[in-house]
Amino acid sequence: MKVLVTGIAGKLGRLTARKLIDAGHQVIGIDRRAWPDSPEGLELYQVDIRKRPAEDVFRTHRPDAAIHMATVTHLVHRSPDRMRVNLYGTRAFIHHCHNYGVKQAIFVGRHTYYGAAADSPLYHTEDEPPMSAHTFPELADLVAADLYAASALWRYPEIATCVLRMVYTLGPSKHGTLAAFLEGPTVPLIMGFDPLFHFMHEQDAAKAIVTALTHKLHGIFNVSGPTPVPLSTIVRAAGRRPLPIPAVLFKAGLGRLGLPNLPAGALDHLRYPIVVDSDAFRRATGYRHDYDERETINAFRTAD
Amino acid sequence: MLDNLLPVDPEIAARIEALDLEFNKFGVDPYGIDKHDLARFVSAFALLYRYYFKVDVYGLDNVPSRGRAVLVGNHSGGVAIDGAMVMGSMLLDAEPPRLPHAMLDKFIHHFPGASQFMSRTGQFTGNPDQAKRLLEAGRLILAFPEGARGTAKLAKDSDSLVEFGTGFMRLALETDSPIVPFGFVGGGEALPTIANLKRLGRLLGVPYVPITKWIFLIPKPTRFQLLYGRPMRFEGSGHEPDEVVHAMVDQVKERIRNLVGQGRALREGTISEEDLVL
Numbered sequence: 001m002k003v004l005v006t007g008i009a010g011k012l013g014r015l016t017a018r019k020l021i022d023a024g025h026q027v028i029g030i031d032r033r034a035w036p037d038s039p040e041g042l043e044l045y046q047v048d049i050r051k052r053p054a055e056d057v058f059r060t061h062r063p064d065a066a067i068h069m070a071t072v073t074h075l076v077h078r079s080p081d082r083m084r085v086n087l088y089g090t091r092a093f094i095h096h097c098h099n100y101g102v103k104q105a106i107f108v109g110r111h112t113y114y115g116a117a118a119d120s121p122l123y124h125t126e127d128e129p130p131m132s133a134h135t136f137p138e139l140a141d142l143v144a145a146d147l148y149a150a151s152a153l154w155r156y157p158e159i160a161t162c163v164l165r166m167v168y169t170l171g172p173s174k175h176g177t178l179a180a181f182l183e184g185p186t187v188p189l190i191m192g193f194d195p196l197f198h199f200m201h202e203q204d205a206a207k208a209i210v211t212a213l214t215h216k217l218h219g220i221f222n223v224s225g226p227t228p229v230p231l232s233t234i235v236r237a238a239g240r241r242p243l244p245i246p247a248v249l250f251k252a253g254l255g256r257l258g259l260p261n262l263p264a265g266a267l268d269h270l271r272y273p274i275v276v277d278s279d280a281f282r283r284a285t286g287y288r289h290d291y292d293e294r295e296t297i298n299a300f301r302t303a304d
Numbered sequence: 305m306l307d308n309l310l311p312v313d314p315e316i317a318a319r320i321e322a323l324d325l326e327f328n329k330f331g332v333d334p335y336g337i338d339k340h341d342l343a344r345f346v347s348a349f350a351l352l353y354r355y356y357f358k359v360d361v362y363g364l365d366n367v368p369s370r371g372r373a374v375l376v377g378n379h380s381g382g383v384a385i386d387g388a389m390v391m392g393s394m395l396l397d398a399e400p401p402r403l404p405h406a407m408l409d410k411f412i413h414h415f416p417g418a419s420q421f422m423s424r425t426g427q428f429t430g431n432p433d434q435a436k437r438l439l440e441a442g443r444l445i446l447a448f449p450e451g452a453r454g455t456a457k458l459a460k461d462s463d464s465l466v467e468f469g470t471g472f473m474r475l476a477l478e479t480d481s482p483i484v485p486f487g488f489v490g491g492g493e494a495l496p497t498i499a500n501l502k503r504l505g506r507l508l509g510v511p512y513v514p515i516t517k518w519i520f521l522i523p524k525p526t527r528f529q530l531l532y533g534r535p536m537r538f539e540g541s542g543h544e545p546d547e548v549v550h551a552m553v554d555q556v557k558e559r560i561r562n563l564v565g566q567g568r569a570l571r572e573g574t575i576s577e578e579d580l581v582l
Contacts, residue, residue, distance in 0.1 A: 118410060118413035118414050118419070118429060119410045119413070119429040119431055120431075121428070121431045121433040121434035121437065122335055122336070122428070122434060122437075123437055190416070191416055191417075192415070192416020192417040192418075192419060192420050193416060193419050193420055194420045194423065194424070195423070196336045196423070226328065227328055227332070227333075227334040228332075228334075228336065229328070229330055229332055230330075230332060230336060230338065230423075230424070233330050233332065233338075237330070246416070247416065271419065272413070272419075273336070273423075292328070292329060293328055293329060293330060294329045294330070
């Protein structure tokens with residue numbers, strides 16, 4: 001199958017591309033960033049998904065399937081460009097899929113869609129509305145992109161559209177929201193709170209995307225690996241030292257004194273859990289993760 | 305990781321291991337219950353449960369030893385000592401031990417420390433989706449349908465019942481779970497509240513601040529009576545009109561009123577254990 005992947009030079013994009021090539025697919029990549037040692041057989045176009053040249057890639061190659069990973073998820077990235085990349089990029093992706101006969105489209109989204117709050121239940125199901133947009137405006141573009149991508153389900157019923165809401169990834173690449181948070185030897189936590197964190201090995205995440213493709217999934221699916229683990233336990237298992245800081249000081253010191261440069265809304269993610277129910281995905285595909293919670297953290301830690 | 309300084313009683317660690325929970329490689333169950341934290345906390349709590357207080361528990365066999373059920377009872381005594389004692393009876397007296405999941409008022413998880421402690425011991429904000437999922441997983445739910453109105457009873461009213469919410473009944477109907485009614489007596493003696501400061505409570509982010517006879521919120525050593533009644537089963541989908549559900553709730557309320565009455569009579573020595581009809 002001919003598969004086009006946007007955002008292919010990102011961590012998850014690279015892992016997914018390799019798995020697709022290994023499975024015998026022809027892979028075409030789009031990314032603004034370069035991928036110097038990209039695998040043989042991969043056709044890479046260094047273009048912006050929102051610009052004309054990206055459309056040309058769809059037009060010339062006419063892929064059977066397309067996977068959209070070109071979203072900016074780093075919370076520290078707060079430029080107005082972020083909103084445009086995430087929303088206009090998703091719109092361009094869906095339009096091109098429709099106009100150039102793509103039969104299957106996968107949008108790779110985040111489980112943070114559901115938001116973290118004191119009264120939110122553990123194990124969110126796909127039908128729950130996003131509750132984070134008002135407390136965490138910095139995430140609003142990702143929530144909107146997720147909902148926009150899902151609108152393709154009724155807008156273009158001829159495309160098998162699939163929205164994946166994936167938990168945090170962790171692994172040897174040391175990239176991603178959770179890995180960035182665990183970067184230093186000391187990890188600041190909010191005193192008196194210790195939320196469950198839902199994460200999976202990055203290889204398992206890439207495997208899940210390929211699984212969604214091979215099963216021609218249609219609909220919205222949460223994707224997770226092992227059961228969640230308390231944040232302080234993750235910090236310790238990763239060989240880091242947890243440093244609980246009272247919430248008031250934490251908020252006042254964001255971006256200074258070695259504290260992460262997070263938006264204030266992100267603090268709720270350090271207080272309350274976001275845990276998803278991925279039964280529907282497992283039932284539809286028979287998906288099983290390969291790495292358990294300890295192996296996943298070890299893979300991250302030993303990559304030092 | 306609540307407090308590494310608390311010693312663990314080996315007998316209690318064994319009881320925690322015997323719980324019907326699936327712990328992962330870190331000793332954490334799918335809902336975030338940490339068996340190490342739980343053992344540490346229950347070890348400390350057992351001293352309070354067994355020596356500072358004393359709980360006469362009757363009808364423990366009425367609580368199913370496995371599978372879903374909803375424990376429903378009366379509230380009294382300013383703060384939820386009753387909830388803690390129900391927890392104690394299920395973890396320390398029941399064979400095999402069980403861990404009930406209480407449905408908490410939303411304010412509790414806003415507090416540092418309390419949130420962490422409740423999360424690691426399986427106590428969540430009362431949310432119908434959460435409760436339904438736990439019941440479907442075969443867990444035990446603990447509900448006080450009087451809510452904060454119940455703990456706000458003054459000492460003189462501690463054996464009375466105020467308005468019951470209907471959430472527990474709809475939940476039981478929807479998940480086809482038995483309801484185990486219980487009556488708890490002595491909360492008003494342990495923490496006799498003479499007033500509730502609502503305005504101060506609003507400032508602190510709690511429903512109210514109870515003031516006891518001796519001002520402070522420290523319960524005195526008390527003997528409690530805790531009576532579990534026979535399980536009650538109701539037929540329905542959980543989507544019945546309010547008046548239908550209210551009629552069912554009233555049946556449960558009546559049973560609880562009866563259990564509280566028997567507990568009071570036991571406490572005052574007007575009946576003995578043989579006279580109990582649970």
